Amino acid sequence: MFHVALQRLSDTGVVAIAPEELAGLTEQVRVTADPKFGDYSGTMAMALAKRAGRKPRDMAAEIISRLDVGELFDPPGEPVGPGFINLRVSDAALARGVERAFQDDRLGVVPVAEPARIVVDFSSPNVAKPMHVGHIRSTVIGDALARILAFRGHEVITDNHLGDWGTQFGMILWGWKHLRDEQAFATDPTAELGRLYRLVRKLVDAKLEELAADPAAAALVAEHPEVAAEVHAETVRLHAGDAENRRLWQQFMPACRGEIDRIYDRLHVSFDHTLGESFYQPFLAGVVEDLQARGLARESRGAMGVFLDGDDKPPFLVRKADGAFLYATTDLATIKWRLDHWQPDRILYVVDHRQGQHFDQLFKTARLWGLGHVALVHVAFGTVLGDDGRPFKTRAGDTVGLEALLDEGVERAGQRAREMAAGEPAASPDTIALQHIAETVGIGAVKYADLCQNRTTDYVFSFDKMLQLTGNTAAYMQYAVARVEGIFSKAGIDREALRRQPVEVRLDDPRERALGLELMRFGEVLEDVEADYRPNVLTGWLYELAGRYSTFYDALPVIKAEGPARNSRLALCDLTGRVLRKGLDLLGIGTVEKM
RNA sequence: GCGCCCGUAGCUCAGGUGGAUAGAGCAUGGGAUUUCUAAUCCCAGGGUCGCUGGUUCGAGUCCAGCCGGGCGUACCA
Numbered sequence: 277m278f279h280v281a282l283q284r285l286s287d288t289g290v291v292a293i294a295p296e297e298l299a300g301l302t303e304q305v306r307v308t309a310d311p312k313f314g315d316y317s318g319t320m321a322m323a324l325a326k327r328a329g330r331k332p333r334d335m336a337a338e339i340i341s342r343l344d345v346g347e348l349f350d351p352p353g354e355p356v357g358p359g360f361i362n363l364r365v366s367d368a369a370l371a372r373g374v375e376r377a378f379q380d381d382r383l384g385v386v387p388v389a390e391p392a393r394i395v396v397d398f399s400s401p402n403v404a405k406p407m408h409v410g411h412i413r414s415t416v417i418g419d420a421l422a423r424i425l426a427f428r429g430h431e432v433i434t435d436n437h438l439g440d441w442g443t444q445f446g447m448i449l450w451g452w453k454h455l456r457d458e459q460a461f462a463t464d465p466t467a468e469l470g471r472l473y474r475l476v477r478k479l480v481d482a483k484l485e486e487l488a489a490d491p492a493a494a495a496l497v498a499e500h501p502e503v504a505a506e507v508h509a510e511t512v513r514l515h516a517g518d519a520e521n522r523r524l525w526q527q528f529m530p531a532c533r534g535e536i537d538r539i540y541d542r543l544h545v546s547f548d549h550t551l552g553e554s555f556y557q558p559f560l561a562g563v564v565e566d567l568q569a570r571g572l573a574r575e576s577r578g579a580m581g582v583f584l585d586g587d588d589k590p591p592f593l594v595r596k597a598d599g600a601f602l603y604a605t606t607d608l609a610t611i612k613w614r615l616d617h618w619q620p621d622r623i624l625y626v627v628d629h630r631q632g633q634h635f636d637q638l639f640k641t642a643r644l645w646g647l648g649h650v651a652l653v654h655v656a657f658g659t660v661l662g663d664d665g666r667p668f669k670t671r672a673g674d675t676v677g678l679e680a681l682l683d684e685g686v687e688r689a690g691q692r693a694r695e696m697a698a699g700e701p702a703a704s705p706d707t708i709a710l711q712h713i714a715e716t717v718g719i720g721a722v723k724y725a726d727l728c729q730n731r732t733t734d735y736v737f738s739f740d741k742m743l744q745l746t747g748n749t750a751a752y753m754q755y756a757v758a759r760v761e762g763i764f765s766k767a768g769i770d771r772e773a774l775r776r777q778p779v780e781v782r783l784d785d786p787r788e789r790a791l792g793l794e795l796m797r798f799g800e801v802l803e804d805v806e807a808d809y810r811p812n813v814l815t816g817w818l819y820e821l822a823g824r825y826s827t828f829y830d831a832l833p834v835i836k837a838e839g840p841a842r843n844s845r846l847a848l849c850d851l852t853g854r855v856l857r858k859g860l861d862l863l864g865i866g867t868v869e870k871m
Numbered sequence: 872g873c874g875c876c877c878g879u880a881g882c883u884c885a886g887g888u889g890g891a892u893a894g895a896g897c898a899u900g901g902g903a904u905u906u907c908u909a910a911u912c913c914c915a916g917g918g919u920c921g922c923u924g925g926u927u928c929g930a931g932u933c934c935a936g937c938c939g940g941g942c943g944u945a946c947c948a
Contacts, residue, residue: 300888422926515891581946632943693910741896759907816886
């Protein structure tokens with residue numbers, strides 16, 4: 277539309293516009309800051325006026341006179357302010373758009389024109405240690421992005437690149453051989469392995485003051501002065517194929533996997549593939565040889581590395597002086613394997629921002645290695661901090677278990693649900709329903725707290741904030757969905773049937789119109805999410821949408837509405853409920869019928 | 872030292888490609904329910920957008936320099 281007007285502007289000699297500029301200028305349209313200015317406004321007149329030596333308002337008037345808005349917008353008025361061209365979607369066009377979305381299974385969202393095959397690599401916990409709050413961001417953000425990309429029409433492959441082969445197993449192996457408690461392992465294998473891991477890590481890494489506070493650990497260090505070297509040796513033996521260490525690894529793995537799978541079940545997160553580090557182990561030597569053969573990697577201080585930024589900058593190490601491989605090696609082998617087997621257009625890594633440098637080096641090396649033109653993206657996110665601004669730990673200095681966090685969320689949601697039920701005995705859900713509500717709302721609250729934040733910044737962890745159930749939280753949206761359900765169940769209306777019959781949508785009240793306009797933006801919001809891989813764009817919009825619905829719901833009767841307004845409002849409610857549910861579903865958050 | 876990120880209301884945070892009086896939640900104060908779920912809605916107060924310059928018709932946003940903080944920086948992942 278603006279495209280044509282600007283072309284005409286150029287053709288009639290008002291201002292010269294090169295064809296390649298046209299796209300950029302046409303995009304200078306945005307949602308207005310205030311509804312009194314209309315719905316959208318074009319800002320290209322100001323930029324063009326300078327070049328033409330004209331006043332911005334005159335330029336805007338020139339554009340308006342050449343603008344053919346068709347049926348979509350009301351005829352534009354005079355330019356406003358410094359030269360804004362304000363447009364208002366015509367009521368008829370908006371109403372028809374809502375009708376179409378209402379009858380559409382995809383809720384008016386059109387699939388991408390050119391689907392890409394996208395690998396999403398996320399979660400990737402270390403299986404040797406219990407999952408803690410640090411794992412939740414990658415898991416929740418990665419899962420949401422995978423769902424959103426798939427709904428947009430892309431072909432998505434999710435892969436959980438488990439840490440199942442690293443130094444942490446050396447610690448567990450050493451711990452098992454020297455400090456194990458077989459009784460405890462028989463009862464709860466993961467707990468025992470976790471204990472061994474934490475204990476040995478302390479013996480290896482602990483600072484002096486840490487040991488001073490823990491006499492038992494200090495005694496063990498005194499007993500095993502060479503613990504660090506011995507742990508290292510266990511790792512090397514495992515990698516070298518030592519029979520006993522392999523056997524123990526085989527024995528530990530099922531317990532480790534069972535533990536994390538239980539958490540994934542509870543989070544409703546699943547993966548197409550779970551190819552951990554161990555899977556790539558057979559390819560590592562070949563990777564190093566190939567890099568060396570191509571003259572990319574060379575020896576330095578006994579290790580093998582790729583010098584990317586000159587000899588004085590740290591190289592990208594692919595083999596240690598002792599011959600062991602590093603995660604750089606595994607990551608390179610992984611890219612190659614994925615390209616060979618999946619031919620993806622993009623690979624997304626949903627990983628902590630502290631590994632940014634590693635990924636820079638990894639991606640550079642992969643390009644030098646000739647691994648095709650696949651787009652490699654580090655979808656980074658900030659660290660979870662405690663309220664002291666330090667990486668989040670419990671009072672005792674341990675990381676907070678993910679499961680305990682989920683339990684706490686469910687407990688708080690359950691408490692709130694029971695209060696609500698007590699206040700309204702008539703609609704009171706039974707115990708099983710209450711438990712389901714608590715689980716859905718509690719887990720939703722925890723996930724939402726993570727997703728609603730711009731992923732690039734660190735975030736301060738707070739139980740109270742995360743589990744709060746008012747304001748901008750999942751519960752607010754879930755509540756709006758439940759209220760939609762309430763309307764249809766109370767009125768006994770079959771929503772499927774409603775959708776099959778022709779409905780004339782009317783948006784006479786400003787609150788109906790605002791809701792309708794918001795509903796039409798679902799597709800463009802998902803596009804924005806993909807542009808920067810930021811789920812918080814979707815949470816922000818869903819909150820906006822639920823807010824519009826609450827305002828509408830509060831002010832206007834639906835079931836008791838008279839005449840054509842009734843079916844029109846029923847359609848608005850149905851569509852809003854479905855969009856909210858779908859939006860939450862894309863975030864990995866469930867909904868309930870009553871709450 | 873070098874590299875990346877951050878500094879916005881009392882607190883926690885939003886603020887695509889520069890656009891109109893900088894927004895939200897929590898907290899604080901006030902109001903709304905004979906009517907579809909008050910986990911709701913409406914209204915109010917709250918700000919030198921770290922500082923100083925620059926580019927621009929227009930800067931929270933772009934550039935430079937400072938101040939303050941985080942993270943990374945050769946054989947952990």
